[in-house]
């Protein structure tokens with residue numbers, strides 16, 4: 001039985017055909033020779049291309065081994081022992097882990113559960129910032145696992161207040177091709193870093209490429225992030241092929257939007273279930289705690305792998321990564337079947 005993996009926020013549509021063509025047509029030199037992109041006055045043809053896409057100087061675009069690498073680089077270069085990292089209380093566990101690695105202190109600010117989605121409580125965030133004086137603040141938008149984004153006006157208000165720390169906006173789950181806001185923000189706020197990845201929308205988690213747009217004051221990070229022998233010559237070409245495939249990804253993003261709505265509508269009909277609105281490639285669902293193990297077992301037997309959460313704040317929830325449209329319908333049908341036979 002072929003398994004359907006919906007537990008790691010991958011993109012099961014897979015990459016655009018042009019990305020695979022890069023691998024099929026790769027020449028020998030791409031394997032045995034270092035990059036010579038520096039001769040063109042840039043760290044890589046990919047950072048050069050992103051510089052055009054965002055219309056910001058190439059030196060303010062950093063590349064990493066996935067967004068995870070860039071998040072770690074920020075913490076390692078800007079958080080000393082005993083210094084504070086401000087993170088959303090419901091967020092990716094990794095944020096706290098990388099602060100722990102450098103003996104930093106994690107301070108949480110709340111994400112609040114609303115009627116049909118989570119949202120940032122920016123006044124609380126600003127209050128906590130003023131009293132705790134952190135060195136770095138993370139905002140995740142859309143946030144994992146809650147799926148909500150920060151409203152643009154709220155983000156501006158936060159950035160206007162958080163002037164004395166480094167602010168990281170993790171946009172790994174950004175699904176739109178609109179780059180204007182991001183470019184304007186890093187031009188306006190010198191302490192801001194926006195991090196994105198090719199892992200999610202572009203379905204390229206396996207090639208490990210993330211990038212950061214950095215504000216003018218982040219010279220230390222820019223310097224430490226530099227790789228003197230260049231970047232992965234094949235991965236960067238695959239990433240560029242993805243950027244060249246806008247139509248393909250627009251179609252994927254549209255399908256994801258349809259299926260987020262489908263999950264929201266269908267799961268909210270099930271008694272005891274609450275699906276939250278999401279802007280990401282996954283949906284968070286609250287469910288009766290006692291049904292979690294039986295549902296997990298039921299789905300596993302049918303080859304469907306979903307993340308059942310076991311965190312302090314989210315322990316009666318599952319997070320379903322969006323699959324293809326076909327896979328998503330299989331999930332919904334199976335959950336319906338589980339509920340109709342009354343295994344819970």
Ligand SMILES: Cc1ncc(COP(=O)(O)O)c(C=O)c1O
Nearest residue numbers: 066067068092144172197199210
């Ligand atoms: C919020 C968030 N940021 C970043 C990442 C890392 O992505 P990448 O594959 O680019 O390292 C993840 C991975 O799941 C994530 O959930």
